[in-house]
Amino acid sequence: MKIALVLIIIAINAEATVFNLKGDRIEFQNSEFMxxxxxxxxxxxxxxxxxxxxxxxxxQVTTVGPKWIHKDSLELYLSAMLSQNGFxxxxxxGTNTLSVFNGHDVRYLLLDSYTDVAKIPDTYExxxxxxxxxxxxGDELARxxxxxxxxxxxIIDHANSILIVDAGKNVKRIMQIVQELDTAAYLQSAEExxxxxxxxxxxxxxxxxxxxxxxxxxxxxxLLFSILxxxxxxxVRGYAMKRIEGGW
Amino acid sequence: MKILVLLTLLIANANGxxxxxxxxxxxxxxxxxxLKELIKDYAEALQFNISYPEETLEGDKSTVDLSIHEKISxxxxxxxxxxxxxxxxYSLIQEKGFQWIAQTRDVRFRPTxxxxxxxxxxxxxxxxxxxxxxxxxASEITRNLRPFMSRYGRVINFGDxxxxxxxxxxxxxxRLYETIKFMDTEKVxxxxxxxxxxxxxxxxxxxxxxxxxxxxxxxxxxxxxxxQKDGGANENSSSTDHNRN
Numbered sequence: 193m194k195i196a197l198v199l200i201i202i203a204i205n206a207e208a209t210v211f212n213l214k215g216d217r218i219e220f221q222n223s224e225f226m227x228x229x230x231x232x233x234x235x236x237x238x239x240x241x242x243x244x245x246x247x248x249x250x251x252q253v254t255t256v257g258p259k260w261i262h263k264d265s266l267e268l269y270l271s272a273m274l275s276q277n278g279f280x281x282x283x284x285x286g287t288n289t290l291s292v293f294n295g296h297d298v299r300y301l302l303l304d305s306y307t308d309v310a311k312i313p314d315t316y317e318x319x320x321x322x323x324x325x326x327x328x329x330g331d332e333l334a335r336x337x338x339x340x341x342x343x344x345x346x347i348i349d350h351a352n353s354i355l356i357v358d359a360g361k362n363v364k365r366i367m368q369i370v371q372e373l374d375t376a377a378y379l380q381s382a383e384e385x386x387x388x389x390x391x392x393x394x395x396x397x398x399x400x401x402x403x404x405x406x407x408x409x410x411x412x413x414x415l416l417f418s419i420l421x422x423x424x425x426x427x428v429r430g431y432a433m434k435r436i437e438g439g440w
Numbered sequence: 441m442k443i444l445v446l447l448t449l450l451i452a453n454a455n456g457x458x459x460x461x462x463x464x465x466x467x468x469x470x471x472x473x474x475l476k477e478l479i480k481d482y483a484e485a486l487q488f489n490i491s492y493p494e495e496t497l498e499g500d501k502s503t504v505d506l507s508i509h510e511k512i513s514x515x516x517x518x519x520x521x522x523x524x525x526x527x528x529x530y531s532l533i534q535e536k537g538f539q540w541i542a543q544t545r546d547v548r549f550r551p552t553x554x555x556x557x558x559x560x561x562x563x564x565x566x567x568x569x570x571x572x573x574x575x576x577x578a579s580e581i582t583r584n585l586r587p588f589m590s591r592y593g594r595v596i597n598f599g600d601x602x603x604x605x606x607x608x609x610x611x612x613x614x615r616l617y618e619t620i621k622f623m624d625t626e627k628v629x630x631x632x633x634x635x636x637x638x639x640x641x642x643x644x645x646x647x648x649x650x651x652x653x654x655x656x657x658x659x660x661x662x663x664x665x666x667x668q669k670d671g672g673a674n675e676n677s678s679s680t681d682h683n684r685n
Contacts, residue, residue, distance in 0.1 A: 224494075227493070251493050251494060251495055252493070252494035253491055253492070253493055253494065254491065254492055254493075254494055254497075255489060255490070255491040256479060256480040256483040256484070256489075256490050256491075257480075257482075257483025257484050257486075257487065257488050257489045257490050258483075258484075258487055258488075258489050259489065260489065261489055261537045261538045262536075262537045264536075264537075265535070265536050265537035265538060268535055268536065269491070269535075269538060272533075272535065272540055273491065273493060273540075276492075276493045276496065276540070276542060277493055277495070314536075328599075332598070332599045333598075336596055336598055336599075336605075339548070339594055339596055339607075340548075340568070340594075340605075340607065341549075342549045342550070342551075343546070343549040345549075359551065361551040362549075362550075362551035364551065365551040365552065365553075365554050365568060368554040368556070369554065369568070369570060369605060372556050372570050372603075373570075373598060373600075373603055377600075378598075378600045378602075378603070379600075381576055381600035381601055381602045382599050382600045382601070384576055384601070385576050385599070385600065385601040388576070388633070
Protein backbone atom coordinates (compact mmCIF):
# COMPACT_ATOMS: atom_id res chain seq x y z
CA MET A 193 0.00 0.00 0.00
CA LYS A 194 2.84 2.38 0.97
CA ILE A 195 4.71 1.53 -2.18
CA ALA A 196 1.57 2.22 -4.24
CA LEU A 197 1.12 5.59 -2.52
CA VAL A 198 4.73 6.58 -3.15
CA LEU A 199 4.37 5.55 -6.80
CA ILE A 200 1.20 7.63 -7.15
CA ILE A 201 2.93 10.69 -5.63
CA ILE A 202 5.90 10.25 -7.97
CA ALA A 203 3.54 9.85 -10.93
CA ILE A 204 1.64 13.04 -10.01
CA ASN A 205 4.87 14.98 -9.62
CA ALA A 206 6.21 13.54 -12.86
CA GLU A 207 3.05 14.64 -14.67
CA ALA A 208 3.38 18.14 -13.21
CA THR A 209 6.69 18.80 -15.07
CA VAL A 210 6.46 19.89 -18.66
CA PHE A 211 9.87 18.52 -19.60
CA ASN A 212 12.79 16.54 -18.32
CA LEU A 213 16.38 17.55 -18.61
CA LYS A 214 18.38 14.61 -19.93
CA GLY A 215 21.96 15.57 -20.60
CA ASP A 216 21.88 18.27 -23.27
CA ARG A 217 18.27 17.67 -24.18
CA ILE A 218 15.03 19.12 -22.97
CA GLU A 219 12.49 16.37 -23.54
CA PHE A 220 8.83 17.39 -23.45
CA GLN A 221 6.51 15.02 -21.65
CA ASN A 222 3.45 15.76 -23.75
CA SER A 223 2.50 17.31 -27.07
CA GLU A 224 0.38 19.93 -25.35
CA PHE A 225 1.09 21.91 -22.25
CA MET A 226 0.17 25.21 -20.71
CA UNK A 227 2.54 28.12 -21.14
CA UNK A 228 2.49 28.88 -17.43
CA UNK A 229 3.69 25.35 -16.72
CA UNK A 230 6.54 25.83 -19.17
CA UNK A 231 7.50 29.08 -17.42
CA UNK A 232 7.51 27.32 -14.04
CA UNK A 233 9.55 24.43 -15.38
CA UNK A 234 12.09 26.85 -16.89
CA UNK A 235 12.28 28.72 -13.58
CA UNK A 236 12.80 25.41 -11.78
CA UNK A 237 15.74 24.49 -14.01
CA UNK A 238 17.32 27.89 -13.45
CA UNK A 239 16.45 28.01 -9.76
CA UNK A 240 14.30 31.11 -10.06
CA UNK A 241 11.05 32.18 -8.41
CA UNK A 242 8.17 33.10 -10.69
CA UNK A 243 5.64 35.91 -10.67
CA UNK A 244 2.95 36.45 -13.30
CA UNK A 245 1.47 39.84 -14.12
CA UNK A 246 -2.10 40.34 -12.90
CA UNK A 247 -3.44 40.37 -16.45
CA UNK A 248 -1.55 37.28 -17.54
CA UNK A 249 -3.68 35.11 -19.79
CA UNK A 250 -2.54 31.52 -20.04
CA UNK A 251 -2.40 29.67 -23.31
CA GLN A 252 -1.72 26.21 -24.56
CA VAL A 253 1.33 25.31 -26.61
CA THR A 254 1.36 22.41 -29.04
CA THR A 255 4.58 20.76 -30.07
CA VAL A 256 4.85 18.16 -32.83
CA GLY A 257 7.66 16.13 -34.29
CA PRO A 258 10.55 15.03 -32.07
CA LYS A 259 9.58 16.29 -28.65
CA TRP A 260 12.96 17.61 -27.63
CA ILE A 261 15.13 20.66 -28.04
CA HIS A 262 18.68 21.44 -26.99
CA LYS A 263 18.88 22.87 -23.47
CA ASP A 264 20.62 26.00 -24.81
CA SER A 265 17.51 26.72 -26.90
CA LEU A 266 15.12 26.58 -23.94
CA GLU A 267 15.27 30.31 -23.13
CA LEU A 268 14.76 31.21 -26.80
CA TYR A 269 11.88 28.72 -27.03
CA LEU A 270 10.13 30.09 -23.97
CA SER A 271 10.59 33.74 -24.97
CA ALA A 272 9.28 32.93 -28.48
CA MET A 273 6.12 31.28 -27.13
CA LEU A 274 5.53 34.10 -24.66
CA SER A 275 6.04 36.79 -27.32
CA GLN A 276 3.51 35.04 -29.56
CA ASN A 277 0.98 35.40 -26.75
CA GLY A 278 1.86 39.07 -26.28
CA PHE A 279 3.96 38.60 -23.11
CA UNK A 280 7.56 39.04 -22.16
CA UNK A 281 9.80 37.87 -19.33
CA UNK A 282 12.63 39.33 -17.34
CA UNK A 283 14.52 38.64 -14.15
CA UNK A 284 13.64 41.30 -11.60
CA UNK A 285 16.81 43.19 -10.66
CA GLY A 286 18.16 42.38 -7.23
CA THR A 287 15.95 39.30 -6.82
CA ASN A 288 15.99 35.78 -8.06
CA THR A 289 12.55 36.12 -9.61
CA LEU A 290 11.37 35.65 -13.15
CA SER A 291 8.58 38.06 -13.97
CA VAL A 292 6.13 37.47 -16.82
CA PHE A 293 4.60 40.75 -17.99
CA ASN A 294 2.24 42.02 -20.64
CA GLY A 295 4.13 43.28 -23.68
CA HIS A 296 2.31 46.63 -23.76
CA ASP A 297 3.73 47.44 -20.29
CA VAL A 298 7.31 47.14 -21.49
CA ARG A 299 7.75 50.91 -21.69
CA TYR A 300 7.21 51.20 -17.92
CA LEU A 301 9.76 48.58 -16.98
CA LEU A 302 13.40 48.71 -16.06
CA LEU A 303 15.08 46.50 -18.64
CA ASP A 304 18.59 45.22 -19.10
CA SER A 305 20.58 47.84 -20.94
CA TYR A 306 23.23 47.19 -23.60
CA THR A 307 25.60 49.25 -25.69
CA ASP A 308 27.53 46.41 -27.31
CA VAL A 309 25.75 44.61 -30.14
CA ALA A 310 27.71 41.40 -29.55
CA LYS A 311 26.29 41.09 -26.04
CA ILE A 312 22.62 41.38 -27.00
CA PRO A 313 20.85 38.13 -26.09
CA ASP A 314 19.57 36.21 -29.10
CA THR A 315 16.07 35.75 -27.67
CA TYR A 316 12.69 37.49 -27.70
CA GLU A 317 13.30 39.03 -24.29
CA UNK A 318 12.92 42.80 -24.22
CA UNK A 319 16.06 44.85 -23.75
CA UNK A 320 17.16 48.43 -24.05
CA UNK A 321 19.97 49.34 -26.42
CA UNK A 322 21.79 52.64 -26.91
CA UNK A 323 23.98 53.43 -29.86
CA UNK A 324 25.95 56.52 -30.73
CA UNK A 325 25.80 57.24 -34.45
CA UNK A 326 29.06 58.14 -36.13
CA UNK A 327 27.92 59.79 -39.32
CA UNK A 328 24.20 60.01 -39.96
CA UNK A 329 21.52 61.90 -38.06
CA GLY A 330 19.28 60.04 -35.64
CA ASP A 331 15.95 61.64 -36.49
CA GLU A 332 15.72 60.47 -40.10
CA LEU A 333 17.05 57.04 -39.15
CA ALA A 334 14.58 56.63 -36.27
CA ARG A 335 11.71 57.70 -38.51
CA UNK A 336 12.56 55.13 -41.18
CA UNK A 337 13.32 52.32 -38.77
CA UNK A 338 10.00 52.57 -36.96
CA UNK A 339 8.54 50.25 -39.60
CA UNK A 340 10.87 47.49 -38.42
CA UNK A 341 10.11 47.69 -34.73
CA UNK A 342 8.32 44.91 -32.89
CA UNK A 343 4.72 45.28 -31.75
CA UNK A 344 5.72 46.96 -28.46
CA UNK A 345 9.13 48.14 -29.57
CA UNK A 346 10.22 51.78 -29.46
CA ILE A 347 12.99 53.75 -31.10
CA ILE A 348 13.95 57.24 -30.05
CA ASP A 349 16.63 59.54 -31.34
CA HIS A 350 18.46 61.88 -29.02
CA ALA A 351 21.30 64.18 -30.10
CA ASN A 352 23.31 61.82 -32.25
CA SER A 353 22.25 58.62 -30.55
CA ILE A 354 19.42 56.20 -30.86
CA LEU A 355 17.70 54.34 -28.06
CA ILE A 356 15.87 51.13 -28.92
CA VAL A 357 13.57 49.09 -26.71
CA ASP A 358 12.58 45.83 -28.32
CA ALA A 359 13.14 42.08 -28.35
CA GLY A 360 16.83 41.19 -28.38
CA LYS A 361 16.60 39.46 -31.75
CA ASN A 362 14.91 42.45 -33.33
CA VAL A 363 17.42 44.89 -31.86
CA LYS A 364 20.14 42.81 -33.50
CA ARG A 365 18.39 43.06 -36.86
CA ILE A 366 17.87 46.83 -36.52
CA MET A 367 21.53 47.29 -35.61
CA GLN A 368 22.62 45.31 -38.66
CA ILE A 369 20.71 47.83 -40.79
CA VAL A 370 22.11 50.79 -38.83
CA GLN A 371 25.69 49.60 -39.09
CA GLU A 372 25.34 49.21 -42.85
CA LEU A 373 23.96 52.73 -43.19
CA ASP A 374 26.02 54.66 -40.62
CA THR A 375 28.93 55.36 -42.94
CA ALA A 376 30.65 58.38 -44.52
CA ALA A 377 29.38 57.22 -47.93
CA TYR A 378 25.76 57.62 -46.71
CA LEU A 379 26.46 61.18 -45.60
CA GLN A 380 28.13 62.02 -48.89
CA SER A 381 25.19 60.63 -50.84
CA ALA A 382 22.71 62.53 -48.70
CA GLU A 383 24.61 65.78 -49.40
CA GLU A 384 24.48 65.03 -53.11
CA UNK A 385 20.69 64.57 -52.93
CA UNK A 386 20.34 67.82 -51.00
CA UNK A 387 22.28 69.74 -53.66
CA UNK A 388 20.17 68.22 -56.43
CA UNK A 389 16.96 69.16 -54.60
CA UNK A 390 18.16 72.75 -54.14
CA UNK A 391 19.02 72.98 -57.82
CA UNK A 392 15.60 71.64 -58.82
CA UNK A 393 13.79 74.09 -56.53
CA UNK A 394 15.39 77.01 -58.39
CA UNK A 395 14.33 75.69 -61.79
CA UNK A 396 10.84 74.90 -60.52
CA UNK A 397 10.33 78.48 -59.28
CA UNK A 398 7.52 79.83 -61.40
CA UNK A 399 8.11 83.30 -62.81
CA UNK A 400 4.94 85.29 -62.40
CA UNK A 401 4.21 88.33 -64.49
CA UNK A 402 3.39 91.65 -62.86
CA UNK A 403 -0.24 91.43 -63.94
CA UNK A 404 -0.53 87.93 -62.37
CA UNK A 405 0.96 89.19 -59.10
CA UNK A 406 -1.37 92.15 -59.06
CA UNK A 407 -4.44 90.06 -59.78
CA UNK A 408 -3.39 87.43 -57.17
CA UNK A 409 -3.38 90.15 -54.56
CA UNK A 410 -6.60 91.77 -55.84
CA UNK A 411 -4.65 94.98 -56.33
CA UNK A 412 -6.28 95.70 -59.72
CA UNK A 413 -9.70 95.58 -58.06
CA UNK A 414 -8.56 97.89 -55.28
CA LEU A 415 -7.04 100.37 -57.77
CA LEU A 416 -10.15 100.46 -59.94
CA PHE A 417 -12.38 100.86 -56.91
CA SER A 418 -10.18 103.66 -55.60
CA ILE A 419 -10.23 105.46 -58.94
CA LEU A 420 -13.98 105.07 -59.29
CA UNK A 421 -14.49 106.14 -55.70
CA UNK A 422 -12.25 109.14 -56.24
CA UNK A 423 -14.12 110.14 -59.40
CA UNK A 424 -17.52 109.88 -57.73
CA UNK A 425 -16.25 111.72 -54.68
CA UNK A 426 -14.73 114.60 -56.59
CA UNK A 427 -17.73 114.70 -58.91
CA VAL A 428 -20.15 115.02 -55.98
CA ARG A 429 -17.94 117.63 -54.35
CA GLY A 430 -17.73 119.67 -57.51
CA TYR A 431 -21.50 119.51 -58.05
CA ALA A 432 -22.23 120.45 -54.46
CA MET A 433 -19.86 123.40 -54.57
CA LYS A 434 -21.37 124.66 -57.77
CA ARG A 435 -24.88 124.39 -56.36
CA ILE A 436 -23.83 126.23 -53.18
CA GLU A 437 -22.03 128.95 -55.11
CA GLY A 438 -25.07 129.18 -57.39
CA GLY A 439 -23.29 128.29 -60.63
CA TRP A 440 -25.98 125.75 -61.69
CA MET B 441 -7.96 -11.88 -36.13
CA LYS B 442 -5.10 -10.22 -34.25
CA ILE B 443 -2.99 -10.17 -37.40
CA LEU B 444 -5.90 -8.56 -39.29
CA VAL B 445 -6.25 -5.83 -36.64
CA LEU B 446 -2.50 -5.22 -36.68
CA LEU B 447 -2.48 -5.00 -40.46
CA THR B 448 -5.40 -2.54 -40.40
CA LEU B 449 -3.57 -0.38 -37.88
CA LEU B 450 -0.41 -0.43 -39.95
CA ILE B 451 -2.35 0.56 -43.09
CA ALA B 452 -4.14 3.35 -41.21
CA ASN B 453 -0.83 4.66 -39.90
CA ALA B 454 0.75 4.41 -43.32
CA ASN B 455 -2.14 6.46 -44.76
CA GLY B 456 -1.80 9.11 -42.00
CA UNK B 457 2.00 9.52 -42.11
CA UNK B 458 4.26 10.97 -44.77
CA UNK B 459 6.62 8.21 -45.86
CA UNK B 460 10.26 8.89 -46.41
CA UNK B 461 13.15 7.09 -48.04
CA UNK B 462 16.52 8.48 -47.02
CA UNK B 463 16.30 12.22 -47.68
CA UNK B 464 13.31 11.97 -49.99
CA UNK B 465 9.57 12.08 -49.56
CA UNK B 466 7.76 9.24 -51.29
CA UNK B 467 4.77 9.89 -53.55
CA UNK B 468 1.55 10.50 -51.74
CA UNK B 469 -2.07 11.40 -52.38
CA UNK B 470 -4.12 13.10 -49.71
CA UNK B 471 -7.53 14.66 -50.05
CA UNK B 472 -9.05 16.89 -47.37
CA UNK B 473 -5.84 16.62 -45.41
CA UNK B 474 -6.37 18.72 -42.22
CA LEU B 475 -3.73 21.39 -41.89
CA LYS B 476 -2.90 20.44 -38.29
CA GLU B 477 -2.35 16.83 -39.39
CA LEU B 478 -0.10 17.98 -42.19
CA ILE B 479 1.99 20.03 -39.77
CA LYS B 480 2.31 17.08 -37.42
CA ASP B 481 3.23 14.63 -40.20
CA TYR B 482 5.68 17.08 -41.75
CA ALA B 483 7.43 17.53 -38.41
CA GLU B 484 7.66 13.79 -37.87
CA ALA B 485 8.83 13.03 -41.40
CA LEU B 486 11.57 15.66 -41.44
CA GLN B 487 12.39 15.30 -37.73
CA PHE B 488 11.86 18.97 -36.87
CA ASN B 489 10.37 20.09 -33.61
CA ILE B 490 7.56 22.47 -34.53
CA SER B 491 5.66 24.35 -31.84
CA TYR B 492 2.86 26.86 -31.88
CA PRO B 493 0.56 28.53 -29.39
CA GLU B 494 -2.87 26.97 -29.69
CA GLU B 495 -4.53 30.29 -30.49
CA THR B 496 -2.39 30.66 -33.64
CA LEU B 497 -4.28 27.81 -35.31
CA GLU B 498 -7.39 28.05 -33.16
CA GLY B 499 -10.51 27.30 -35.10
CA ASP B 500 -8.57 26.55 -38.24
CA LYS B 501 -10.29 23.61 -39.90
CA SER B 502 -8.81 24.15 -43.33
CA THR B 503 -7.75 21.16 -45.37
CA VAL B 504 -5.28 20.58 -48.16
CA ASP B 505 -5.53 18.43 -51.27
CA LEU B 506 -1.99 17.20 -51.78
CA SER B 507 -0.67 15.07 -54.60
CA ILE B 508 3.00 14.22 -54.95
CA HIS B 509 3.53 11.99 -57.96
CA GLU B 510 7.23 11.30 -57.68
CA LYS B 511 9.64 11.39 -54.81
CA ILE B 512 10.95 14.83 -53.90
CA SER B 513 13.80 15.96 -51.67
CA UNK B 514 13.29 17.26 -48.15
CA UNK B 515 14.25 20.76 -49.32
CA UNK B 516 11.62 20.76 -52.04
CA UNK B 517 9.03 19.42 -49.63
CA UNK B 518 9.93 22.10 -47.09
CA UNK B 519 9.41 24.79 -49.73
CA UNK B 520 6.07 23.21 -50.65
CA UNK B 521 5.03 23.05 -47.00
CA UNK B 522 5.91 26.70 -46.44
CA UNK B 523 3.90 27.67 -49.53
CA UNK B 524 0.90 25.79 -48.17
CA UNK B 525 1.21 27.57 -44.84
CA UNK B 526 1.72 30.92 -46.52
CA UNK B 527 -1.41 30.50 -48.64
CA UNK B 528 -3.37 30.04 -45.40
CA UNK B 529 -1.83 33.04 -43.68
CA TYR B 530 0.86 31.31 -41.60
CA SER B 531 4.64 31.40 -41.58
CA LEU B 532 7.17 28.83 -40.42
CA ILE B 533 9.88 30.51 -38.35
CA GLN B 534 13.21 28.71 -38.10
CA GLU B 535 15.19 29.10 -34.91
CA LYS B 536 18.20 27.31 -33.50
CA GLY B 537 17.06 23.77 -32.85
CA PHE B 538 13.32 24.20 -33.39
CA GLN B 539 10.69 25.84 -35.58
CA TRP B 540 7.45 27.55 -34.79
CA ILE B 541 4.37 28.75 -36.61
CA ALA B 542 3.05 32.28 -36.49
CA GLN B 543 0.48 34.36 -38.34
CA THR B 544 2.01 35.96 -41.42
CA ARG B 545 0.26 39.27 -40.71
CA ASP B 546 2.55 39.66 -37.67
CA VAL B 547 5.68 39.34 -39.79
CA ARG B 548 6.30 43.08 -39.60
CA PHE B 549 6.87 42.70 -35.85
CA ARG B 550 9.22 39.78 -36.18
CA PRO B 551 12.99 39.83 -36.51
CA THR B 552 13.61 38.26 -39.89
CA UNK B 553 17.07 37.36 -41.08
CA UNK B 554 19.11 40.21 -42.48
CA UNK B 555 20.81 40.09 -45.87
CA UNK B 556 23.23 42.63 -47.26
CA UNK B 557 25.91 41.82 -49.84
CA UNK B 558 25.06 38.12 -49.85
CA UNK B 559 22.73 35.93 -51.91
CA UNK B 560 19.06 35.87 -50.95
CA UNK B 561 17.33 32.54 -50.31
CA UNK B 562 14.77 31.55 -52.93
CA UNK B 563 12.09 30.40 -50.48
CA UNK B 564 8.98 31.55 -48.60
CA UNK B 565 10.81 32.68 -45.45
CA UNK B 566 10.55 36.39 -44.80
CA UNK B 567 13.86 38.25 -44.98
CA UNK B 568 15.11 41.79 -44.48
CA UNK B 569 17.33 42.78 -47.37
CA UNK B 570 19.35 45.95 -47.87
CA UNK B 571 20.11 47.00 -51.46
CA UNK B 572 22.61 49.64 -52.46
CA UNK B 573 22.04 51.53 -55.67
CA UNK B 574 24.61 52.98 -58.05
CA UNK B 575 22.53 56.10 -58.62
CA UNK B 576 20.64 58.16 -56.03
CA UNK B 577 17.15 57.26 -57.26
CA ALA B 578 15.91 55.20 -54.32
CA SER B 579 12.67 57.13 -53.89
CA GLU B 580 11.63 56.64 -57.54
CA ILE B 581 12.46 52.95 -57.44
CA THR B 582 10.71 52.41 -54.09
CA ARG B 583 7.56 54.03 -55.42
CA ASN B 584 7.61 51.72 -58.45
CA LEU B 585 8.24 48.61 -56.36
CA ARG B 586 5.23 48.99 -54.06
CA PRO B 587 2.72 47.29 -56.39
CA PHE B 588 4.97 44.23 -56.50
CA MET B 589 5.29 43.68 -52.77
CA SER B 590 3.53 40.74 -51.20
CA ARG B 591 0.64 41.39 -48.87
CA TYR B 592 2.68 41.89 -45.72
CA GLY B 593 5.89 43.02 -47.35
CA ARG B 594 7.48 46.45 -46.77
CA VAL B 595 9.87 48.61 -48.76
CA ILE B 596 11.59 51.70 -47.43
CA ASN B 597 14.16 54.06 -48.88
CA PHE B 598 16.59 56.17 -46.88
CA GLY B 599 17.70 59.77 -47.16
CA ASP B 600 20.95 59.05 -49.00
CA UNK B 601 18.96 58.07 -52.09
CA UNK B 602 20.98 54.90 -52.52
CA UNK B 603 19.66 52.56 -49.80
CA UNK B 604 16.51 50.48 -50.03
CA UNK B 605 15.43 48.02 -47.35
CA UNK B 606 12.88 45.36 -48.24
CA UNK B 607 11.07 43.07 -45.83
CA UNK B 608 9.41 40.33 -47.86
CA UNK B 609 9.50 36.67 -48.79
CA UNK B 610 12.91 35.50 -50.01
CA UNK B 611 11.53 34.51 -53.42
CA UNK B 612 9.81 37.88 -53.86
CA UNK B 613 12.84 39.81 -52.60
CA UNK B 614 14.91 38.07 -55.30
CA ARG B 615 12.41 39.09 -57.95
CA LEU B 616 12.43 42.68 -56.65
CA TYR B 617 16.23 42.68 -56.71
CA GLU B 618 16.14 41.88 -60.43
CA THR B 619 13.69 44.76 -60.92
CA ILE B 620 15.93 47.12 -58.94
CA LYS B 621 18.96 46.17 -61.04
CA PHE B 622 16.93 46.84 -64.18
CA MET B 623 15.88 50.30 -62.97
CA ASP B 624 19.18 51.34 -61.37
CA THR B 625 20.73 52.70 -64.57
CA GLU B 626 22.20 55.97 -65.76
CA LYS B 627 19.32 56.39 -68.23
CA VAL B 628 16.74 56.31 -65.42
CA UNK B 629 18.89 58.62 -63.30
CA UNK B 630 19.20 61.19 -66.11
CA UNK B 631 15.47 60.96 -66.77
CA UNK B 632 14.77 61.61 -63.07
CA UNK B 633 17.16 64.60 -63.12
CA UNK B 634 15.64 66.11 -66.25
CA UNK B 635 12.05 65.42 -65.36
CA UNK B 636 10.19 68.73 -65.45
CA UNK B 637 8.03 69.13 -62.41
CA UNK B 638 4.34 69.28 -63.15
CA UNK B 639 3.28 72.92 -62.93
CA UNK B 640 0.17 73.55 -60.89
CA UNK B 641 -2.87 74.35 -63.06
CA UNK B 642 -3.87 77.99 -62.96
CA UNK B 643 -7.25 78.50 -61.36
CA UNK B 644 -8.86 80.11 -64.36
CA UNK B 645 -8.04 77.52 -67.01
CA UNK B 646 -10.71 76.16 -69.32
CA UNK B 647 -10.99 72.73 -67.75
CA UNK B 648 -11.52 74.12 -64.28
CA UNK B 649 -14.15 76.54 -65.56
CA UNK B 650 -16.05 73.74 -67.26
CA UNK B 651 -15.90 71.69 -64.08
CA UNK B 652 -17.28 74.58 -62.07
CA UNK B 653 -20.12 75.02 -64.58
CA UNK B 654 -20.99 71.31 -64.44
CA UNK B 655 -21.03 71.36 -60.65
CA UNK B 656 -23.37 74.34 -60.68
CA UNK B 657 -25.70 72.61 -63.13
CA UNK B 658 -25.73 69.47 -60.94
CA UNK B 659 -26.61 71.50 -57.87
CA UNK B 660 -29.43 73.25 -59.73
CA UNK B 661 -30.82 69.90 -60.93
CA UNK B 662 -30.61 68.44 -57.41
CA UNK B 663 -32.46 71.45 -56.03
CA UNK B 664 -35.20 71.07 -58.66
CA UNK B 665 -35.59 67.36 -57.87
CA UNK B 666 -35.89 68.07 -54.15
CA UNK B 667 -38.46 70.80 -54.84
CA GLN B 668 -40.45 68.44 -57.05
CA LYS B 669 -40.46 65.75 -54.38
CA ASP B 670 -41.50 68.20 -51.71
CA GLY B 671 -44.16 69.70 -54.00
CA GLY B 672 -45.50 66.22 -54.78
CA ALA B 673 -45.56 65.32 -51.12
CA ASN B 674 -47.40 68.53 -50.27
CA GLU B 675 -50.00 67.91 -53.03
CA ASN B 676 -50.60 64.38 -51.77
CA SER B 677 -51.07 65.51 -48.22
CA SER B 678 -53.43 68.34 -49.27
CA SER B 679 -55.52 65.95 -51.44
CA THR B 680 -55.68 63.51 -48.52
CA ASP B 681 -56.80 66.30 -46.23
CA HIS B 682 -59.39 67.35 -48.82
CA ASN B 683 -60.69 63.76 -48.99
CA ARG B 684 -60.93 63.59 -45.24
CA ASN B 685 -62.81 66.83 -45.20
